[in-house]
Amino acid sequence: MDRRKFLKQVSLWSGGFIITPPVFNLTPKLFASPLIKPDIIVAKGDDYPHMVRQVVQSLGGIQAFVKKGDKVVIKPNIGWDRNVEQGANTHPMVVKELAMLCLEAGASKVFVFDRTCNEERRCYNNSGIKSAVKEIQDKRLRLEYIDDRKFVSVNIKNGKALKEWSFYKDALEADCYINVPVAKHHSLSGLSIGLKNVMGVIGGRRGKIHYKIGAKLADLNMVIKPELTIVDATRVIVRNGPQGGDLNDVKKLDIIVGSVDPVAADAYATTLFGLKPNQIESTVEAYKRGLGQMDLTKCNIRYLKA
Amino acid sequence: MQYPLSKSLIFMKIKPYLKQVRRLSQLICLIIFLFLFRQTEYTGSDTIPYAVNILFRLDPLVLATITLAQKTFVTLLWPSFIIIGLTLLFGRCFCSWVCPLGTLIDGSGHFIKPGKAFVRLPYLKYVILIIVLISSVFGVQVLGFVDPFSLLVRGMVFSIDPIINYLVSLVFDSVYTMGPAVLSDYTEPLYEGLKTFVLPFKQSFFYLSFLSFFLLIFIFIMEVFGKRFWCRNLCPLGGLLALISRISIFKRIPVKACKNCNLCETKCRMDAFDKDHRFLFEECNLCMDCLEFCPDQITDFKFSIPKNHGQMNINRRQMMAASLTGLALPVLSRTSAMSKMPYDDLIRPPGALPEIDFLASCVRCGECMKVCINNALQPLFLEKSLEGMFTPKLVPRLGYCEFNCTLCTQVCPTGALGRLNVKQKHAFVIGKAYFDTDKCLVYAQKKSCIVCEEHCPTHDKAIKFNEIKTRDFQGNFIVLKQPYVKEELCIGCGICEHICPVQGRSAIRVVGKGNKVGSKSGYE
Numbered sequence: 110m111d112r113r114k115f116l117k118q119v120s121l122w123s124g125g126f127i128i129t130p131p132v133f134n135l136t137p138k139l140f141a142s143p144l145i146k147p148d149i150i151v152a153k154g155d156d157y158p159h160m161v162r163q164v165v166q167s168l169g170g171i172q173a174f175v176k177k178g179d180k181v182v183i184k185p186n187i188g189w190d191r192n193v194e195q196g197a198n199t200h201p202m203v204v205k206e207l208a209m210l211c212l213e214a215g216a217s218k219v220f221v222f223d224r225t226c227n228e229e230r231r232c233y234n235n236s237g238i239k240s241a242v243k244e245i246q247d248k249r250l251r252l253e254y255i256d257d258r259k260f261v262s263v264n265i266k267n268g269k270a271l272k273e274w275s276f277y278k279d280a281l282e283a284d285c286y287i288n289v290p291v292a293k294h295h296s297l298s299g300l301s302i303g304l305k306n307v308m309g310v311i312g313g314r315r316g317k318i319h320y321k322i323g324a325k326l327a328d329l330n331m332v333i334k335p336e337l338t339i340v341d342a343t344r345v346i347v348r349n350g351p352q353g354g355d356l357n358d359v360k361k362l363d364i365i366v367g368s369v370d371p372v373a374a375d376a377y378a379t380t381l382f383g384l385k386p387n388q389i390e391s392t393v394e395a396y397k398r399g400l401g402q403m404d405l406t407k408c409n410i411r412y413l414k415a
Numbered sequence: 416m417q418y419p420l421s422k423s424l425i426f427m428k429i430k431p432y433l434k435q436v437r438r439l440s441q442l443i444c445l446i447i448f449l450f451l452f453r454q455t456e457y458t459g460s461d462t463i464p465y466a467v468n469i470l471f472r473l474d475p476l477v478l479a480t481i482t483l484a485q486k487t488f489v490t491l492l493w494p495s496f497i498i499i500g501l502t503l504l505f506g507r508c509f510c511s512w513v514c515p516l517g518t519l520i521d522g523s524g525h526f527i528k529p530g531k532a533f534v535r536l537p538y539l540k541y542v543i544l545i546i547v548l549i550s551s552v553f554g555v556q557v558l559g560f561v562d563p564f565s566l567l568v569r570g571m572v573f574s575i576d577p578i579i580n581y582l583v584s585l586v587f588d589s590v591y592t593m594g595p596a597v598l599s600d601y602t603e604p605l606y607e608g609l610k611t612f613v614l615p616f617k618q619s620f621f622y623l624s625f626l627s628f629f630l631l632i633f634i635f636i637m638e639v640f641g642k643r644f645w646c647r648n649l650c651p652l653g654g655l656l657a658l659i660s661r662i663s664i665f666k667r668i669p670v671k672a673c674k675n676c677n678l679c680e681t682k683c684r685m686d687a688f689d690k691d692h693r694f695l696f697e698e699c700n701l702c703m704d705c706l707e708f709c710p711d712q713i714t715d716f717k718f719s720i721p722k723n724h725g726q727m728n729i730n731r732r733q734m735m736a737a738s739l740t741g742l743a744l745p746v747l748s749r750t751s752a753m754s755k756m757p758y759d760d761l762i763r764p765p766g767a768l769p770e771i772d773f774l775a776s777c778v779r780c781g782e783c784m785k786v787c788i789n790n791a792l793q794p795l796f797l798e799k800s801l802e803g804m805f806t807p808k809l810v811p812r813l814g815y816c817e818f819n820c821t822l823c824t825q826v827c828p829t830g831a832l833g834r835l836n837v838k839q840k841h842a843f844v845i846g847k848a849y850f851d852t853d854k855c856l857v858y859a860q861k862k863s864c865i866v867c868e869e870h871c872p873t874h875d876k877a878i879k880f881n882e883i884k885t886r887d888f889q890g891n892f893i894v895l896k897q898p899y900v901k902e903e904l905c906i907g908c909g910i911c912e913h914i915c916p917v918q919g920r921s922a923i924r925v926v927g928k929g930n931k932v933g934s935k936s937g938y939e
Contacts, residue, residue, distance in 0.1 A: 190819050226870060226914075228788050228817050230616070234459055235819070258591060296880070297865050297896065316866040316916025320856065354874040 147370035152413040158206040164367035177215035179284035189352040190227035196344045196359045199291045201241035223309040260312035270324035275312035288335035292342040292378045294350030302375040304391045323390025338374040340366040372401025433703040441518040448515040471828035480551040484775035506660035510700035527638040534640035537728035540654035542737040549741025559779025569781040570631025573621040642684040657697035662721040679705040753800035762809040762927035765843040766824035766832040776831035779805035783823035789814030811909025818872035846907025846925040854922035867911035877904035
């Protein structure tokens with residue numbers, strides 16, 4: 110190829126790019142997320158339901174996320190047959206308050222579920238989430254066990270470590286997906302917060318995710334994109350995570366963190382453990398994929414006092 | 416001294432309805448049995464609220480063999496005295512008023528018509544009884560192969576229940592996955608309702624489902640050789656109750672079938688008459704049928720002081736043969752190489768007695784395997800000789816032992832699995848895990864993993880890891896978290912083996928305590 114031909118082709122190609130209307134395979138929200146400074150709301154206190162309400166209110170109120178008639182998925186971490194004090198699962202009061210908010214906003218269905226690690230009935234019971242959700246007597250609210258028939262295979266576009274995995278249909282089809290992880294220590298990935306919580310809506314043999322876990326979690330999070338992330342750091346496991354068991358490993362923080370940016374939420378929660386966001390592989394990988402902001406200096410962090 | 420009941424006015428009044436009352440009693444007992452069977456499951460509480468194992472605790476044969484084998488009285492089995500007392504009063508009424516297997520056999524009569532061949536082998540039940548009792552003296556429990564409730568419950572746990580659930584789910588799942596959404600909107604709530612009240616929570620899978628199914632079905636198929644073939648000829652519990660009923664005080668009369676009629680003899684479902692048309696008290700199960708069809712209403716019941724009734728349905732030669740077999744079985748079992756050979760996969764459930772006592776106490780009822788929340792307990796086949804057959808073992812690759820669950824220790828009717836509270840359970844060692852470093856992703860492929868460490872439930876984790884600097888196969892320096900087992904902390908629950916992500920056999924495996932039959936040595 111000579112110079113003349115090269116220049117001609119370059120001009121034609123670039124011309125073609127200019128003339129054709131731009132089609133970016135990016136959702137506007139994703140495109141905008143690094144540009145807008147995401148809000149991170151941090152509430153501290155001992156009235157957890159009230160703190161949940163405050164956090165959601167500061168993020169624009171539940172109406173900003175849940176429209177009338179929406180199908181909402183609230184995804185807590187109910188992974189382990191551990192009780193509330195042991196801190197391995199999301200605090201039931203947090204889950205309950207969020208469910209009430211969604212119902213108040215006029216959601217047509219509110220699903221609460223998690224694919225557990227221990228036996229599901231024991232996890233739902235022992236976590237306290239089953240009894241807490243049952244207290245809300247509303248037919249629109251459903252705490253369901255995972256139904257194996259609902260896993261569908263999804264091609265992960267631009268997935269770097271995973272090209273395909275099966276996901277839970279209800280999670281994929283939700284109008285509004287609210288991620289309610291508990292923040293805790295995790296021996297392999299460092300910490301388990303919001304991005305790791307996606308493990309509860311995927312099928313297959315999840316142990317396979319553990320090789321290159323950061324990249325794989327980020328890939329999975331390109332499919333499941335929560336509208337809202339509420340991190341439960343009311344009590345956190347600081348050692349022997351992710352299921353703990355020993356109360357000496359649990360630290361009471363009384364903190365709830367909220368953000369629309371899943372990466373920013375994880376990044377902030379990481380600092381509660383005395384770690385930097387860039388020490389958590391999944392946070393870094395998700396940031397690289399444009400899923401959100403991990404640089405806390407580029408976030409609006411607001412502290413609420415109860 | 417005789418008190419024919421026909422003289423009592425009340426008896427005369429209820430006499431025509433007694434058969435119906437018997438049927439009602441059978442139905443109620445069957446419903447209770449099925450209800451308790453369904454309740455043998457985790458229902459949201461850490462303790463089982465009902466005595467789901469009551470059937471085995473009512474069984475005097477269980478009491479007899481456990482007492483003989485353990486040389487102590489197991490208090491758990493006190494309810495069997497109710498049945499013994501009932502039999503002393505009314506004879507073998509248990510067989511046709513209570514026994515759920517008997518009820519099912521009676522019910523099957525509508526489907527399996529007795530053939531022309533009427534087979535009489537009444538001595539066999541005594542032979543089986545003698546074998547069971549004598550071998551139990553030597554600590555070998557063969558009751559599990561022949562006890563009616565063991566056969567019934569095991570057949571239901573291992574085959575009938577999974578089959579029904581499989582078929583029902585198949586129908587609803589096909590509608591759900593292939594049918595139009597309009598249809599599944601109606602079928603799914605129905606399915607959910609069935610799951611709540613009738614079906615088990617999850618589909619279960621069992622080894623020996625074939626064998627248990629055919630052993631149970633065999634009992635019903637034998638009906639072609641005459642009504643209640645099993646009860647008349649084979650059931651060792653029937654044999655034991657027959658022995659007891661020889662001194663019972665409630666008896667049917669007349670003691671001999673009337674010459675010109677003998678309808679009661681020809682129509683008796685229990686074949687309770689000998690060659691000379693004499694009535695055999697111990698064979699009668701008080702079904703009350705003959706009250707109904709006796710043309711002259713001669714049949715009656717009376718209270719009388721027991722006296723010698725003469726010959727039973729077994730001769731001396733048969734008794735000798737049975738006794739010798741009963742002696743031979745323990746010796747045969749203990750001299751089998753299989754009982755000496757260490758067997759890695761023999762992981763007994765938590766609370767299990769030392770192996771030799773466990774084998775002597777387990778009646779192979781299948782209750783622990785039914786209640787196991789993760790379908791992790793499975794029956795042995797011939798891995799530990801015939802003696803170990805149908806006893807439970809944990810198969811971690813199928814399901815692990817749930818850390819906070821103690822259900823199996825609660826349902827064991829004989830104490831072969833001693834009752835444990837959660838704290839005791841957390842400390843009860845059923846085996847130890849070890850790594851297969853040729854297979855483990857970290858060791859063999861230098862990939863990060865430690866899924867096992869993450870799942871290890873003990874409060875000081877038994878699986879720990881070292882961070883090591885090494886080179887991967889491309890020569891790059893990497894940091895790997897390399898897991899290892901701290902043996903003294905491991906209780907052998909098997910969750911690590913269950914979730915290990917490698918293909919096929921797990922790269923971390925649990926080895927059972929390694930008890931040999933005939934030795935009391937534990938893991939240590």
